[in-house]
Amino acid sequence: MISVKAFIALLLALSLPFSALASEEKKEEGENAAPKVMYVGIIPALVGNYSSGTKMKFYKADIALKVTGSEAEEKVKYHEPLIRNQLVQLFSQQTDETLGSMDAKEKLRQEALKQVQQVLEQEEGKPYVEDLLFNNLILQ
Secondary structure (H helix, E strand, O other), X not given: OOOHHHHHHHHHHHHHHHHHHHHHHHXXXXXXXXXXXXXXXXXXXXXXXXXXXXXXXXXXXXXXXXXXXXXXXXXXXXXXXXXXXXXXXXHHOOOHHHHOOHXXXXXXXXXXXXXXXXXXXXXXXXXXXXXXXXXXXXEO
């Protein structure tokens, strides 16, 4: 029968190679890793109304922002209330004509990206966001 001390020593001896391997992998990741691309979702989805003549219409937009690196992710998350406000204002200015076709929705996406980048440029000195994606855009 093996003693408790011998058992603990055996466990420690067996775990040492694994911990050395794990720390070696972390060093390689840190030294050679390119900045990681991430998508930061604007959660909850934007919901609001826009005018279409005399009738009010509604939109729901699930939006994701493409960023590279953890610093950009942190900056976007920190300024999310300001970004959200800018996007709500942009969406509320839309009409049936500016949302009626695929080309119009693409123009809206590009304008939304431009405004998000301007907000971050003004607040942080860098645009940080590389792209803006509509995961879902519902108009009613």
